[in-house]
Amino acid sequence: MLDRPHIEFVQAQMLPWRRIPPGTARPDAEYKYLSRDAGTGACSCLIRYPAGWARLAGEALDAAEEFYVLDGELEINGQRFGADHYGHVPRGLQRCSMSAPRGAVVLTFFDAEPLFTSASLDAPVLLRRDVLHMPWDMRVNDSKLAHLGISRKDLLTDPATGERSFLSMMLPHSEPPGAQGPRESHPVVEECFVISGSLVGPHGEMHAGAYFWRPPGIPHGPFGTRWGCVALIRFVGGRHVNIWTADEAPFDFHQPYRPTLPVELAHLRDQPWLPGTAY
Template sequence: MARDHIEFIQSADVIQKTWLVDGLLEGGLTRILSFDTETGASTELIEWTQNWENSSGYFNCDVEIFVLSGEIRIGQLRLGRYTYAFIPEGVCIEAWNISENTRALWMPERHPSFTKSLNDVPEAKRELYIPSYSSELIPWSATITPGFPPGAMRKTLRKGLDGGRSTWLLGCLPQFVEPFAEYHPIPEEEFVLQGSLTTQAGHMTPGCYFWRPPLISHAPAYTETGYFALVRGGNPHLSYHAWEPPLHTYYPWDWNK
């Protein structure tokens, strides 16, 4: 794994370039938020500003897609705002198209390529395929990270194998506070959808993104407004406390005035 530690960036500040995937037609623009120089895995913010379509086929790796605005259609399926898809390696998807301005997070597990086809490859794991999962239909549930403070809930988009990776939405109430620094044994990344979160690294607002390698300690956090983010981490997402900081490092100076 060779992704740089990113703590944190505003995606709007990332240079936009042509989105290129072997086997897919051009037509989109990308902002590469993080990239693994060894495997080609990435997290990218893709934007389509014109009509775009592609034939049916399959990818050479697992791909996750999370729509931020607009709409992607795969066959008869509609992926609208805050809709998630998981396309396993070798699973054939129907022809797909975009007919309006659309933005989505694109997360392949290695350097992706697309092969036109009408069928799955042998031994493709179609049972893992999540073609369209609207977050509006997912009930909020308690967080499952051991020791996570009260005031937060999650919507699980996908749970990987035990010890593997998972993807979920994290929602925090206004005035939520995480009063300790922590670290995790596997990578963690977040993309802010709504609200804001203040840490010792700065003030994260919609469009902000971070990617942390394993064992990176990160400081306490506080939100005055509430916080809503896409998260990719572990299953389970184990957390270990690093140290107890002074109160003023995570609350606003005038929080009790």
């Protein structure tokens, strides 16, 4: 069972940077937890690598790692991941080298506690995608979301479980017809980090840096955006399916911030924050 609370939503800018201590993965870099599974140690976070950061001794982790470079450049095993590059490091893959010569800010997902382990000779290869130069898939896959003009760039799909990570783009001046629409839910977790633009829904307006972790079965929407939005979305725990309500909910571009937050983040509900601050 995925043991993370419902977070919808928090601006990452509200969270403090913390230094990663020696003796752990990524020492001397900084991190912000976005969410964490108390049972498995799986977590979603931002990691900020200072310019010149390097870890040359080989290491392997007992966790698979997905990441998207938001700023700067990361090097792993001789491969360079610049801004708008996506990577997947399989569990047990040895990192013979890892560095951030110019520094980097990286959106990172670990599927278990990122603890050291022995390198696996059977680990799949390191995956690298230059997302900036990937084409958008503009096909409509659900008519009830047609008003958003959604396009996608698929990053990773697990053929066995159906778990999926992708970039989603929504067009400017998108709102549900008649300022109302049905709500959707999914049988799996939906996780989202807004990379650029903004998106308005029942919990308020999510700007770049907004993050949510939504457990299965929670109705949400409708959504709209005035000037467009690009977000990295993950469906965790199985295959994504849209389940729609028969009734319709109202939509308002001026929806106030009304988040769902766990106790440890409740103080952020009334914390002032101005769009434009990076991460």
